Amino acid sequence: MPKYLLLKHYRGGPEPHRPVPPIDQWAPEDVEAHMAFQNHISELLEENGEYVDARALAPARTWVRYGGADAAPVTTDGPLPETSDLVAGWWMIDVESHDRAVEIAAYASSEPGPGGEPLCEWIDVREIMWERPQATDAV
């Protein structure tokens, strides 16, 4: 049973299929419908026995690197802070196959946007590596 992360982004990724204004500019009922759908996805995954985790990330970002011996960590908000990829959150799922992960991602992407129309947001599907070696010999 492979595990996948279905990553949502604040920005970055392929050209948006349906460009929309930021969510704080949507009609209140559209905002409600959108948020309710996110909960619905989590409930659906729980109901199916496919749920592992769901998290949202705050958009503020700090890039940090080692500054050298006896030096403070070096921080930046990154090159091109306005356009670089920024992950907004994820669902972690445990499913039968890659096909099933794609199916769930596509459904998550059908989330309602302004006017209740599907948002068609790009979802980044990434397989999580299994930690332990298998009980058979590797090459």
Add this chain to the structure above:
Amino acid sequence: MIDEPTRRLDEGALRALVPRVLAGLVRRGEDFDTAEDALQEALLEALRVWPEYPPRDPRAWLTTVATRRLVDARRSEAARHRREEVANAEPPSAATEEGDDTLFLLFCCCHPNLAPASQVALTLRAVGGLTTREIADAFYVPEATMAQRISRAKRSLRGRHLDQPGDLAVVLRVLYLVYTTGHAGRVDLAGEAIRLARQLNLATEEPEARGLLALMLLNHARLPARLDSEGRIVTLDRQDRDLWDTREIDEGVRVLQSALAMQTEERRPGHYQVEAAIAALHDDAASPKETDWPQILAWYDDLVALTDDPAHQDPAAVLGRAVAVGHVLGADAGLRETEQLHEVLGDRHRWHAVRGHLHELSGDLPAAATAYAEAASRATNVAERDHLVRQAARVRAGG
């Protein structure tokens, strides 16, 4: 999961009772779904109570407590009318054979209509006697998710005839899936799969069931040598063979021989027996140099002959055969064999890893390094990815 006091309990013996008690309840006419829930509760109760108050007859104790739970469940559903009936039900017949119970339940849990993940989870719980929490830990999912998966699987079995013989091939596949999942958390799934395969073999004379048990034992025997003290993968040709478990090898060979002895012209050894024979030949070599590759290749010829279109139906067998070809007829011949799999396996790490191995065998270290690196970028297992990165670095540094 297991609390301190229960460590004194013989958990193996307790869990061996699970399929017997459950089969007794289901045969008595209880619904598989509710009976399994009731027994799970009884099991948790046993883990709690037995260390201090060991029962005289554990099986009867579990049956009684599970029955009481069933009665309680019905009472809460206000279905009182059946209560007396159940309370007065006959105790399970002692004449029922243990093997029959196991087989009966394996057929229930490995119902062909269930998805593999559900078959695995249900088998581990209803036949293996593991708790939902333990199964969840083994697969790194939340307990609630595993509970939901199990209860959905059981719901989808409702109303199906569970009294007919099931599909043994599915049972074997499920047990092998449990085996290959390996170790995770505190649950040794490989060991659990071997235990279940032993139980299965008490119930059937089918040579493939023996082949599966033999294959698991012969692979499991090498487990102590497969990882070094840092948890790094050690390939077969570099393993310390003194660490191999000779008792498991002896048993595996015995089980395999008893399976092969049943073959006839019409009934040739199946997939698991052939794979076990290959594993036995590896186990038999005192050093990598003494590996009998020509015989291994002969078994691989049998393995690929089991399907009409092996490149598509059993690409793993064709890939394994390519390694054997490389050792018998030369690395270039082995590499040529892998080419027919490019379309099917070209995206998988194992195809690239095998080609890396064959390039290394031929002395082409740059090509080997490239192939290992390609394999590493496609691995879906951390230990294997790390291993392949090291392989690439090693051959780049000149072997």
